[in-house]
Amino acid sequence: MGLQISISDSIVQALRLPEQRIEQELRRELAIALYTQDILAFGKARELAEMDKYEFGQLLARRGVVRHYSFEELNDDLTYARGE
Numbered sequence: 001m002g003l004q005i006s007i008s009d010s011i012v013q014a015l016r017l018p019e020q021r022i023e024q025e026l027r028r029e030l031a032i033a034l035y036t037q038d039i040l041a042f043g044k045a046r047e048l049a050e051m052d053k054y055e056f057g058q059l060l061a062r063r064g065v066v067r068h069y070s071f072e073e074l075n076d077d078l079t080y081a082r083g084e
Contacts, residue, residue, distance in 0.1 A: 024050070028059065036065050042073070
């Protein structure tokens with residue numbers, strides 16, 4: 001199941017972006033907003049933004065968003081680093 005959001009033509013036309021970048025930029029902005037408000041976890045937010053971990057982390061850093069890093073994420077990263 002997916003979700004579609006309808007945005008009026010007047011708003012789309014008012015965006016100061018090339019047409020081919022609108023969806024990508026809106027996905028990223030939504031991902032940042034939901035992550036910042038702790039509505040969406042890092043992994044799902046980066047998935048929404050269609051970015052890998054590094055890229056999304058860099059985007060958050062450029063925006064001055066502090067990364068929420070739980071013990072669970074630390075354990076996942078350590079398990080991955082150990083090759084388990």
